Amino acid sequence: MAEASICVAHDHFICPVCLDLLKDPVTIPCGHSYCGDCIEDYWVQADNAGVYRCPQCRQTFTPRPVLGRNTMLAEVLEKVKKAEVQAAPPDRCYAGPGDAECDVCIGRKKKAVKSCLVCLASYCETHLQPHYESPTFKKHKLIDATGQLQDKICSLHEKLLEIYCRTDRQRICRACVMDEHRTHDTVSAAAGRTEKQDQVELMKKEFQQKIQQREEEMEDLRQACPSVCLQRRSAQAALEDTESIFGEMMRSVERRRSEVRDLIGAQEKAAIHRAEGLQKQAEQEIAELKRRRSELEQILHSGDHIHFLQKCQCLCAPPGPGDLSSITVSPHCSFEDVRILASKMKQQLEDLK
Template identity: 50%
Template sequence: MAEARFSQDDFMCPVCLDLLKDPVTIPCGHSFCMGCITDSWDQQDQMRVYSCPQCRRIFNPTPDLAKNIMLAKVVDKLKKPPGHSYAGPGEVQCDVCAGRKYKAVKSCLVCLESYCQTHFDHHEDFHSCKRHKVTETTGQLHEKICCQHDKLLELFCKTDQQFICVLCLKYEHKNHDTTSAAVHRTEKQNQLKETQRRFQQRIQQREKDLQQLREAVKSHKRSAQTAVEESERIFTELIRSIEKMRSKVTQRIRDQEKDAASRAEEQLERLEQEISDLRRRDAELEQLSQTQDHIHLLQSFQCLSTPPESTEVPNILFSSLFSFDSMRESVRQLRDKLKDFWKKELRNISDRGPTTTSYNIPISSLWIQTQLINGFICPTGTE
């Protein structure tokens, strides 16, 4: 069965006379560019009559337009002939193409040029009488030509460890140990395989190291998170303990204040009563001293001369009113001890460095509570 052949003329838009762009097919069977048929029908909006630009068939209302996917693929292939694609980054470009260059498919070792499929066909036709030596696409063709004799480098001189051409072998490298590039490549191939084997072993080892390092990082992060959570718990417990101890100390101070104030109030009332009695007795004596009645003075003096019962204020009552200095000093000492303790422990944590695999912060809430109880709750040594 004969193969069907198409040309670009078979896929021209009847409106713009160019290859179809985003082709759409309307109900009458004709195909147009999406933009062309849309513009044509926009111009017919006032007449409310929409027709095919090619066969004049009328549509009312306008049919929905959708891109013809199959036709678009065919047109795209016509735009890019087989074996032709633009050269991308790192690919060898055709040396003959003007403007944007196609990807080269062959390189000529005589012309020292690389060609796309079209230009390679032209090259082969032009040199059909005497074929040039061509090779698979390769870049840097000038490096494969002897700079002294302008010949292809086909041999390798083992004596001088360099590639040479046939004229080099005849003159400069005469009687040297030489071999063909193909044979030398075979010798190097074994070395290449050994080098590749070492590289693969090194890759495997590095992948193993990479996996171990990743696991170590994950473990490190988990350990750090555990340390943070544990330290938060301990600090919360510590703060709660300090708050509790502070409340107890405050209550102890208030209790002592209340007790001392209560006893002082009793003594104040007695002293005030005694002062009142003494003043009253002093006034009676003053009045008695003014009387002219000798008998009355003598009779009353014996009774008034005896002073009322004296109220004694115990010394301990005075000392209890000034006993909070030792309490304050105990609190200060505890604060200083805690500061010194934290500075020392934080230095120890820092000195361990980031390579530690666990973060067991040396904070014992039980030890802290014991210190608080021994040095904070009972600053005077009594309960």
């Protein structure tokens, strides 16, 4: 009960000018009370040739009323303030991140509940009351509180963006319709939404059906395929086996390569040894032939006929089968068997592709 009474008292002690709790309250002759500074500033700005009005009831006063502090009202306000401190509203009444703030609250801002498209301001429950109670605000248009109020106002004409231009696909105000958008296809925002409502609902159902279909397909995939961990283990095992196989293949190729190199070296060494033997044999035979030729030269100039006939018979005799042998020289050494072996290894590797 105490909390309810404090709430009512607070609403009754709001200054109609600043819409906040009365400060240094004064009461003018018609009975209405205001903050001392608020009513002073109001009358200074009005300056109606010596005629002073009440901002609420519009009653006029001449001359300007003498303002005195309402002591009783000030004491009541002190009690209201103390009661508010003791029964402060919970934190959820104050604006938090993402909430629209009341533009009238001083200090810590309360959460706005409505925004006025005429005032271009947002109000909490307390500061919104004049829009419901005073005829001055009767034609003002209230919407749910928004922290992006300026986005709903035309930057050129400062009017509400309540028309949709189908041609330019953008929101415009009524002044824009009479100006640069006068030849465009336009519709009120409400009517445009009504036109699109059924289409949006149909698309929503289609999306829901597609979502359900994809979820069912995903479930089928989960049941048909092994788990991701199992797939990873299987792939890792296959990779390790493949690496082992190719490693063994590389080692085998390297062994065969070494064998082929040894074979070529052995064949080269044998060919060189044979060539050197033939060369030595040929040199020996040449030396023997030169010796015989020299002896033949000597007996040709000898005067001893008996000696000539004896030497001639010995030197002119044809060499025996073991004296001179035929030397066959091959211009190229054959490594064809090595080439055949290398070609077979190449073919085996290509068959693995």
